[in-house]
Amino acid sequence: MDISIQKSKLLNHQSIQITGSKSESNRLLLLKALYPQINIENLSNSDDSVLMQKALQSDDKVVDIHHAGTAMRFLTAYFSIQEGREVILTGSSRMKERPIRILVDALKSLGADISYVENEGFPPLRICGKKLTEHKTFLEANVSSQYISALLLIASSLENGLELSLKGKITSVPYINMTLSLLDELEIKTEFNDNVIKVKPKTSELKPKTLVVESDWSSASYFYSVVALSEVGSKLELASYKENSLQGDSVLAEVYKDFGVETHFKGNSVTLTKSSDVKEQTSIDLDLSNAPDIAQTISVTAFGLGIESNLVGLHTLKIKETDRLVALKAELEKLGAEISITDASLHLKPSKTIISNASIATYNDHRMAMAFAPLGLKTAIHIQNADVVSKSYPQFWEDFKAIGFNLK
Ligand SMILES: O=C(O)C1=C[C@@H](OP(=O)(O)O)[C@@H](O)[C@H](O)C1
Numbered sequence: 221m222d223i224s225i226q227k228s229k230l231l232n233h234q235s236i237q238i239t240g241s242k243s244e245s246n247r248l249l250l251l252k253a254l255y256p257q258i259n260i261e262n263l264s265n266s267d268d269s270v271l272m273q274k275a276l277q278s279d280d281k282v283v284d285i286h287h288a289g290t291a292m293r294f295l296t297a298y299f300s301i302q303e304g305r306e307v308i309l310t311g312s313s314r315m316k317e318r319p320i321r322i323l324v325d326a327l328k329s330l331g332a333d334i335s336y337v338e339n340e341g342f343p344p345l346r347i348c349g350k351k352l353t354e355h356k357t358f359l360e361a362n363v364s365s366q367y368i369s370a371l372l373l374i375a376s377s378l379e380n381g382l383e384l385s386l387k388g389k390i391t392s393v394p395y396i397n398m399t400l401s402l403l404d405e406l407e408i409k410t411e412f413n414d415n416v417i418k419v420k421p422k423t424s425e426l427k428p429k430t431l432v433v434e435s436d437w438s439s440a441s442y443f444y445s446v447v448a449l450s451e452v453g454s455k456l457e458l459a460s461y462k463e464n465s466l467q468g469d470s471v472l473a474e475v476y477k478d479f480g481v482e483t484h485f486k487g488n489s490v491t492l493t494k495s496s497d498v499k500e501q502t503s504i505d506l507d508l509s510n511a512p513d514i515a516q517t518i519s520v521t522a523f524g525l526g527i528e529s530n531l532v533g534l535h536t537l538k539i540k541e542t543d544r545l546v547a548l549k550a551e552l553e554k555l556g557a558e559i560s561i562t563d564a565s566l567h568l569k570p571s572k573t574i575i576s577n578a579s580i581a582t583y584n585d586h587r588m589a590m591a592f593a594p595l596g597l598k599t600a601i602h603i604q605n606a607d608v609v610s611k612s613y614p615q616f617w618e619d620f621k622a623i624g625f626n627l628k
């Protein structure tokens with residue numbers, strides 16, 4: 221399904237309810253499989269969370285998690301400790317290109333039995349579940365924090381817990397802290413000092429506990445972009461959010477100040493207001509190594525506003541749903557952008573015009589479709605394979621329609 225967006229205008233004062241964070245949901249689903257006393261509210265309805273839930277409930281030999289990176293990484297750890305069970309864990313053709321050796325090596329050093337079914341270092345994996353006897357390991361922490369979260373999520377089930385040493389510069393740190401905070405809410409004892417994370421084994425029975433998932437901040441980014449690209453005085457309300465979030469992408473509230481967007485928290489909602497125009501000479505300089513999933517949204521907002529941006533810390537973007545740096549360059553250029561990229565950065569020159577009726581390719585990447593959609597406020601734009609959004613945000617197009625986007 222392709223979608224054409226006619227030039228649109230934001231309907232002021234709309235309120236949107238966004239589904240639960242897929243990162244929090246996929247962690248809690250795994251923890252619930254280990255500790256069934258957990259009750260989860262506002263669970264994400266994203267494809268990735270539905271796939272995670274199904275995978276945890278299935279008895280099949282082959283478990284296919286399609287494009288879901290967190291599910292691939294978290295389930296590798298989970299199936300490693302399912303004693304006596306053998307699983308082939310696989311995914312989409314892109315998933316077979318997303319590296320997993322760092323996690324597999326760490327699990328093997330703890331005693332896991334994992335082998336590669338096709339290419340060394342990549343899914344699919346054959347995992348023969350067993351009791352892991354070791355409790356100390358290390359891993360390179362600069363490639364994906366998901367490897368670290370995967371180990372932490374199973375750590376309290378290991379006989380002696382886990383002592384994990386992180387080597388190199390740690391990337392996507394807020395996601396590690398999110399994992400540790402959720403463990404903390406379950407009264408699982410953890411420590412994170414000087415690049416060493418320790419998790420104690422859970423010895424006492426967990427009391428029944430309800431955890432409410434906050435709505436997804438990465439999904440909120442597309443509305444930040446909409447407000448940034450709208451006229452001064454425009455307002456949009458999003459639910460359910462809190463000021464002290466576990467999600468690193470909540471840094472949006474700070475980042476979008478530079479795009480003239482103010483954020484106000486009230487009750488469980490957040491109101492975004494376009495409070496001032498952005499000056500032409502504004503330049504956005506950001507290190508996004510802690511919030512890689514909002515890089516596409518920010519680049520497109522900056523382009524839509526015609527301002528310069530220098531984004532660094534983007535080294536993880538190459539191994540996500542697509543090579544997001546290459547994809548951003550190719551698609552922004554269709555719109556007339558002057559953009560240069562390296563393996564870890566992106567530089568966008570200020571531009572005065574946006575080419576109309578460009579057809580944006582989405583590369584099986586939900587965030588390509590969602591990041592480019594707000595440009596419909598500036599010009600007519602065409603989004604290819606627009607249903608990719610369901611990976612994280614199945615209601616995306618309905619919600620964009622509700623706030624005034626003219627979709628065909
Ligand atoms: O742990 C998580 O829930 C995630 C961690 C990040 O990945 P990396 O650590 O690979 O950057 C992020 O990009 C992904 O969307 C979700």
Ligand SMILES: C=C(OP(=O)(O)O)C(=O)O
Pocket residue numbers: 287288289290291513540541587612
């Ligand atoms: C990178 C992402 O997801 P994952 O790595 O879980 O596939 C994402 O949602 O942007």
